[in-house]
Structure formats: structure tokens, C-alpha cells
Amino acid sequence: MSPEIAWLILRATGQTLHMVAVAAAVGSLVGVPLGVFLATSGKEELFAAPMTNRILGAIVNATRSTPFIILVVAIIPFTRLVAGTSIGTNAAIVPLTIATIPFVARLVESAIREVDPGLIETARAMGASPLQVVWKVLLAEARPGITLALTLTVVSLIGYSAMVGAVGGGGLGDLGIRYGYQRFMPDVMLAVVVVLIVLVQAIQSIGDRLARHFDKRIRPR
Incomplete structure (x- = not known):
């Protein structure tokens, strides 16, 4: 492999990491609170607002059910409004972020709803406010599940970032299409696949370790 191709792969990897990092960060900042609200705003729950819960749930379901490549094309006007262009790495971050929010939520x-309801009742009986219950009980107990959820999100984003290469989004997917497919360079395509696999394996391993670290349950030896 020539130094020029190696540099292209390195640059494309950096673009992919940039897209994934920004989309994961922004998507999580919105998606985590939204997920907490969806888990606590049903009838007779901490922040009971059934109508709002149903409306937000319907929006989340509609966004999640839209295939990502169709979402990318459908929101091109919005992407141009936000990023000033519909192609390139910065433009790709917009649909990636929009796809991330309902996924994380x-x-x-799901992770919040797995928390033992008895812990919530105990905290409320001791006089804890709804916000204290969320912060000190729900989020604390759900940390392993939330960590795995965010890990899955980042792994999925790596795949999505490769897909936006089909519409000029930059990154490893764009490199694989332009050089590996259109220019018939199988070595470039193989290199792109290997880099993607390594990224996924590394992120999954880190996420699994963090989840085990946060899991305070006693395990049999």
C-alpha cells in the first residue's frame, strides 16, 4: 500500500472518529434526559405526564423506524440550514445526531425501567424528591445498562458513519466507495473493513469493562 493511500486511510479514520464523537456526545446529551423522561412520565409515575409521554414516544418511534439512508436524504434541507452544506463530514454529523437521539432515548x-421499583418506593418514603430519586436511585442503579446502551450507540454510529459515505459524507465509508469500489482497489476496501472492525472491537471492549466496573451486584464465584 502506497504512502498516499495510507494517509488517505488515516485521514478518513480521523473523519469517522470526529463524526462519531460529536454525534454521540450531542445525541447523548439530548437522548439520555429524554429516555429518563420517557421512563418516568407515564401514568402515576414520578413526572406523570401521560399525554406528553405518548407524543414524545410517537416521535421517537417514527424517527427510529425511518431507515437511516432515507433519513439522510429526507433532511437534506435541514442539514443545509444547520451545516451550510449537505456534503462533507460536518454535514454528516446532522443526520447522525438526529438518528442517535431516539436510539439513545x-x-x-429500557435501562431505567429495569431498576427495582422497590428502590424507588423506598427513596420516596424517605422523603426524596423526584429529581433526587432520578439522580441517586434510577441513574445510579442503571449505570451498567446505560453504559452498555451508549456503547451500542457508538458502535451503531460507526456503521451509520460508513453509510453516509454513499452520499458524500466523508470518512471511511466514503473512502471505501470512491477508492475501493469505484476505482477497483480491493486493498483499500479491505483496509477500510479492517479499520472499522478494530474500532468496533475496541469500543465494545471499553464499554463492557466500564459496565462491569459500574455493576455493583455480587456475583457468584
Whole structure:
């Protein structure tokens, strides 16, 4: 492999990491609170708002059910409004972030709902406010599940970032299409696949270790 190709792969890897990092950070900042709200705003729950819960749930479901590549194309006007262009790495971050928010929200909601309801009742009986219950009970107990949820999100984003290469989004997917496919360079395509696999394996390993660290349950030896 020539130094020029090696440099292209290195640059594309940096672009992919940039897209994934920004989309994961922004998506999590919105998605985690949204997931907590969805898990605590049903009838007779901490922040009871059934109507709002149903409306937000419907929006989340609609966004999640839209195939990502269709979402990318459908929101091109919005992407241009936010990023000033519809192609390139910065433009790709917009649909990646929008796809991340409902994904994170549902995973976090699921992790929150797995917390023992008895702990919530105990905390409320001791006079804890709803916000204290969320912070000191729900989020604390759900940390392993939330960590795995965010890990899955980042892994999925790596795959999505490769898909935006099909519409000029930059990164490893764009490199694989332009050089590996269109220019018939199988070595470049192989290198792109290997880098993607390494990234996924590394992130999954880190996420699994963090989840085990946060899991305080006693395990049989």
C-alpha cells in the first residue's frame, strides 16, 4: 500500500472518529434526559405526564423506524440550514445526531425501567424528591445498562458513519466507495473493513469493562 493511500486511510479514520464523537456526545446529551423522561412520565409515575409521554414516544418511534439512508436524504434541507452544506463530514454529523437521539432515548428508557421499583418506593418514603430519586436511585442503579446502551450507540454510529459515505459524507465509508469500489482497489476496501472492525472491537471492549466496573451486584464465584 502506497504512502498516499495510507494517509488517505488515516485521514478518513480521523473523519469517522470526529463524526462519531460529536454525534454521540450531542445525541447523548439530548437522548439520555429524554429516555429518563420517557421512563418516568407515564401514568402515576414520578413526572406523570401521560399525554406528553405518548407524543414524545410517537416521535421517537417514527424517527427510529425511518431507515437511516432515507433519513439522510429526507433532511437534506435541514442539514443545509444547520451545516451550510449537505456534503462533507460536518454535514454528516446532522443526520447522525438526529438518528442517535431516539436510539439513545429508548435504550436508556429500557435501562431505567429495569431498576427495582422497590428502590424507588423506598427513596420516596424517605422523603426524596423526584429529581433526587432520578439522580441517586434510577441513574445510579442503571449505570451498567446505560453504559452498555451508549456503547451500542457508538458502535451503531460507526456503521451509520460508513453509510453516509454513499452520499458524500466523508470518512471511511466514503473512502471505501470512491477508492475501493469505484476505482477497483480491493486493498483499500479491505483496509477500510479492517479499520472499522478494530474500532468496533475496541469500543465494545471499553464499554463492557466500564459496565462491569459500574455493576455493583455480587456475583457468584
